[in-house]
Amino acid sequence: MLSPSEPQASNSEPTPIFSQKLVDCCHIRLPDTPKPTSAIHYEGRYYAFVKFFPSVETARQKAALMTRRGNLVLLTRIPKGLVLWVHEADAQPL
Template sequence: MVGNLNLDPSLTTQFSILKKGSFKSCHIYLPGLPKPVGAIAYGGRYYSCVRFYTDFDSAQRGAQRLIERGNPILLTQVPKGLILWVFEPDARVA
């Protein structure tokens, strides 16, 4: 499912909100970290977990900050809220 962030009237950012079953949970190694981190695989790319949000407005703000810095993101819908994930180009599967 693709959502539409409209935090600023002059800005329209497309991002994906994924539901369970459309991605695969995994762990990845990242450069500079000794232990693997929680991640998801989607579209042949790996995304590390950034933060859990209980409401959509907070998730929008968090997503917007990363997008403004040039980071591709995904949001996943879970029963109690949303999880923000960021693309990790240097990830290796654990």
């Protein structure tokens, strides 16, 4: 599983896919964003919604791209596909 203190260590390893049941759904407020954002809370960190993907391959490609750009990301599985989430260090829970 993903350690909260270490982002994905290697670009060659695919981003793990978590069950939606393992995370807490919530809303967060981000700096310079007037409306609350859909988010998840996992191991003490808040992750903002990025995008829904119907296929694992596309979701993992986008997650890998964001990881290469220095972002800490999670993928969660839902009945119709996967959701990509990005860590938001400045998030404020509602």
